[in-house]
Amino acid sequence: MSAPEPSARVGGTGAARRAAPRTASAHGSTALLTDRYELTMLQAALADGTAHRHSIFEVFTRRLPPGRRYGVLAGTGRVLEALADFRFGEPELEWLQAEKVVDDATLGFLADYRFTGDISGYAEGEVFFPRSPVMVVEGTFAECVLLETLVLSILNFDSAVASAASRMTSAAVDRPVLEMGSRRAHEHAAVAAARAAVVAGFAGTSNLEAGRRWGLPTIGTAAHAFILLHDDEESAFASQVASQGKGTTLLVDTYDVRRGVEAAIAAAGPGLGAVRLDSGDLLSLAQEVRRTLDSLGATSTRIVVTSDLDEHAIAALAAAPVDAYGVGTSVVTGSGAPTCGMVYKLVARAGEDGVMEPVAKASASKTSSGGRKNAARRLDAEGRAEAEVIIVGRDGEVAAWSPEEQGLRALHVPLVIGGAVDTRWCGAHGVHTAQQRHGLSRAELPRGARRLSADEPAVPTETVTLV
Amino acid sequence: MSAPEPSARVGGTGAARRAAPRTASAHGSTALLTDRYELTMLQAALADGTAHRHSIFEVFTRRLPPGRRYGVLAGTGRVLEALADFRFGEPELEWLQAEKVVDDATLGFLADYRFTGDISGYAEGEVFFPRSPVMVVEGTFAECVLLETLVLSILNFDSAVASAASRMTSAAVDRPVLEMGSRRAHEHAAVAAARAAVVAGFAGTSNLEAGRRWGLPTIGTAAHAFILLHDDEESAFASQVASQGKGTTLLVDTYDVRRGVEAAIAAAGPGLGAVRLDSGDLLSLAQEVRRTLDSLGATSTRIVVTSDLDEHAIAALAAAPVDAYGVGTSVVTGSGAPTCGMVYKLVARAGEDGVMEPVAKASASKTSSGGRKNAARRLDAEGRAEAEVIIVGRDGEVAAWSPEEQGLRALHVPLVIGGAVDTRWCGAHGVHTAQQRHGLSRAELPRGARRLSADEPAVPTETVTLV
Numbered sequence: 001m002s003a004p005e006p007s008a009r010v011g012g013t014g015a016a017r018r019a020a021p022r023t024a025s026a027h028g029s030t031a032l033l034t035d036r037y038e039l040t041m042l043q044a045a046l047a048d049g050t051a052h053r054h055s056i057f058e059v060f061t062r063r064l065p066p067g068r069r070y071g072v073l074a075g076t077g078r079v080l081e082a083l084a085d086f087r088f089g090e091p092e093l094e095w096l097q098a099e100k101v102v103d104d105a106t107l108g109f110l111a112d113y114r115f116t117g118d119i120s121g122y123a124e125g126e127v128f129f130p131r132s133p134v135m136v137v138e139g140t141f142a143e144c145v146l147l148e149t150l151v152l153s154i155l156n157f158d159s160a161v162a163s164a165a166s167r168m169t170s171a172a173v174d175r176p177v178l179e180m181g182s183r184r185a186h187e188h189a190a191v192a193a194a195r196a197a198v199v200a201g202f203a204g205t206s207n208l209e210a211g212r213r214w215g216l217p218t219i220g221t222a223a224h225a226f227i228l229l230h231d232d233e234e235s236a237f238a239s240q241v242a243s244q245g246k247g248t249t250l251l252v253d254t255y256d257v258r259r260g261v262e263a264a265i266a267a268a269g270p271g272l273g274a275v276r277l278d279s280g281d282l283l284s285l286a287q288e289v290r291r292t293l294d295s296l297g298a299t300s301t302r303i304v305v306t307s308d309l310d311e312h313a314i315a316a317l318a319a320a321p322v323d324a325y326g327v328g329t330s331v332v333t334g335s336g337a338p339t340c341g342m343v344y345k346l347v348a349r350a351g352e353d354g355v356m357e358p359v360a361k362a363s364a365s366k367t368s369s370g371g372r373k374n375a376a377r378r379l380d381a382e383g384r385a386e387a388e389v390i391i392v393g394r395d396g397e398v399a400a401w402s403p404e405e406q407g408l409r410a411l412h413v414p415l416v417i418g419g420a421v422d423t424r425w426c427g428a429h430g431v432h433t434a435q436q437r438h439g440l441s442r443a444e445l446p447r448g449a450r451r452l453s454a455d456e457p458a459v460p461t462e463t464v465t466l467v
Numbered sequence: 468m469s470a471p472e473p474s475a476r477v478g479g480t481g482a483a484r485r486a487a488p489r490t491a492s493a494h495g496s497t498a499l500l501t502d503r504y505e506l507t508m509l510q511a512a513l514a515d516g517t518a519h520r521h522s523i524f525e526v527f528t529r530r531l532p533p534g535r536r537y538g539v540l541a542g543t544g545r546v547l548e549a550l551a552d553f554r555f556g557e558p559e560l561e562w563l564q565a566e567k568v569v570d571d572a573t574l575g576f577l578a579d580y581r582f583t584g585d586i587s588g589y590a591e592g593e594v595f596f597p598r599s600p601v602m603v604v605e606g607t608f609a610e611c612v613l614l615e616t617l618v619l620s621i622l623n624f625d626s627a628v629a630s631a632a633s634r635m636t637s638a639a640v641d642r643p644v645l646e647m648g649s650r651r652a653h654e655h656a657a658v659a660a661a662r663a664a665v666v667a668g669f670a671g672t673s674n675l676e677a678g679r680r681w682g683l684p685t686i687g688t689a690a691h692a693f694i695l696l697h698d699d700e701e702s703a704f705a706s707q708v709a710s711q712g713k714g715t716t717l718l719v720d721t722y723d724v725r726r727g728v729e730a731a732i733a734a735a736g737p738g739l740g741a742v743r744l745d746s747g748d749l750l751s752l753a754q755e756v757r758r759t760l761d762s763l764g765a766t767s768t769r770i771v772v773t774s775d776l777d778e779h780a781i782a783a784l785a786a787a788p789v790d791a792y793g794v795g796t797s798v799v800t801g802s803g804a805p806t807c808g809m810v811y812k813l814v815a816r817a818g819e820d821g822v823m824e825p826v827a828k829a830s831a832s833k834t835s836s837g838g839r840k841n842a843a844r845r846l847d848a849e850g851r852a853e854a855e856v857i858i859v860g861r862d863g864e865v866a867a868w869s870p871e872e873q874g875l876r877a878l879h880v881p882l883v884i885g886g887a888v889d890t891r892w893c894g895a896h897g898v899h900t901a902q903q904r905h906g907l908s909r910a911e912l913p914r915g916a917r918r919l920s921a922d923e924p925a926v927p928t929e930t931v932t933l934v
Binding site for chain 1: 659676687696
């Protein structure tokens, strides 16, 4: 096995490696959150000179989960945040060397690695359909291929959660929905799930780290353990009201719900903020609790329900006197679709002569469509979406194509230009912008698109091939 | 809202906070990977003096996912690793203060927080059934309640993956199964999923960070993008063989599989390590590829298949000439059960007089059984599991109860004693031990327990109440 020198155009050198700055991010390097084959492909491509070929990778999904009418793109801001931490520092390089994952020439390239290409895509929060090109990553093969696994991990998970969450906020209409599923997801996935739920309209989350990282509203008061810790419900309620004020939410279903409600109002007075129900037949229980609260004069005390809810359970409670929904398991696990099927495919690359050529896998199933894409949404006279329009063709023509000139709403926005991240999509501001985008895009869907019953995608995906 | 002084027995002081050491872990603090209500409960309990009550929390699941015959406990080692990083450093305390999540007295307690209690539980890799007490956390209410969300996040996710993975390695019999699902999971969940899959018998993973963190074998060679990057399949194969040696695995289904196999052997010779099939009808395709390889003299070249496999697809390929399975989506999403329903329940706590009392929620559904538990497995004369035996009762009696004296196999092992973690359960050694434990425990299940078809739990769970 020979280990030729890397291409001067893309590679670093072993010497450069020693001078590479150490990863200094608060979150640590994201560079090893990837599949081994991204690095072994890089090694072979550096050795044979193809690593520097200009390349376009596209992220899309071939289909929506069965019965779903639209998907919700989430995670774009997290991809951009993770990109800044995608650095191979000394700890990463030393491990790769010790394990002989790649050769010295490749280690040199990795030590100097910075993404210098362009990324565009759907704005975070936008809805998507089969084959929507939700992200386009462009640069040398070497710099783009390394990002595949990380980009997909983030977009697949965050979009799965947001797609489920959007159905829940849609079913809840104007009532707030709160994310409480941290314990049903990997401890870091839980943080991202909280963010994705808020992108899709959730009003807050129980997850503190998500609150810290993106400024999300955090919520939560007490569990059954707090009641059981005390000698009786009365002393638990008194303690909570003393500590949190009468605006707090008291959990009233540890023993008998009716007596729990009475004890709650006895402890806090009729100005109690809310009571929470976490078990039982919520439809009839909420009605009983409302009557009890009203009879005690607590007419403005709200009722929060939180027992294994999903979008269907929320819809079923539409007529119940419920003021807010807390959702756990079903939102963080994508309500039956825990991941999206997004893929990251090479769709065009330069040949030996530098001219861009479309490429695509040809055999059997799992085919994809080669060539650069653009995307737009066609709206009818009322501003309702009629079709997802995918433009495909030779590189130059697609790049020059203008959706606006065709009377279509453009879907691609620039995210990274020449390696520089547009930070408006990141952080708390990015989440806020994404939530607004989602609200607008969902409102634009055809009537009936928000029904929960299984059906086809809400609009067809049309492909226009430019000659 | 008043903010009384914290109890001297459990609280720290505002002054102590300034002297608290900063979090210095490589992975960062895990302390905010939690629900807000854990901290607000703590605040109220510190104020009313109940925070110091000695408490026993128990982790268990009420049921297995529909049709599953057993669950596999995974994540115990990660819980212990995360415990060392469960520290409230200055950045965490400053955010909690700025957001007014808790009062100053509580911040003082958090600044000094170290878990000083005991944790015992099933050994990682052990199989479990409904109501198996897989972990028991004991200490003051304050120190135990804070760990709830983190413990559940880890055990629920890791056990969901391991439970699915065990069905896959079982279906594969002696053929190796490789984890390749990173792109279908949150980027950090992917790392944990790789580990959990290995606990349940997977032979390796594509995830580099999992390789680095726990010494897992990492695998992977090239994707379709690598083939498409090159002018033709021949030059791509030649490049890969030059870079990786002829022992590599060549991906042969980008264009025509038969021509791909011929090109692969032309590039590497009949000593080629393996070919990979990632699409098509794998049963017939594997047979054709085997014939082609044999006809070219490549009789020892292996066939790896990797196209959307789950345990059922693996079982269906039992008669096909397949040498290894690569599994992605289905293992990292728990093959239809993306989380376990594990809960963390207060089952006993000291009263005002210091005497331990069993406690349990009483209303409606979601009831649980109060009191300290012990657990053991009853085996028949052949060493096959007959029943999961749960011992419940007054604290002292249960603690003194010996499974061995009853001829039963004990299931609880000590994990943390007086705050000191038994590090044999952590790191690479912990994963290795867990994989061995899983192999032994699965082999002990009744005949038929490993069938994939939906059925009841493989053994009944019996509860014995000590008087």
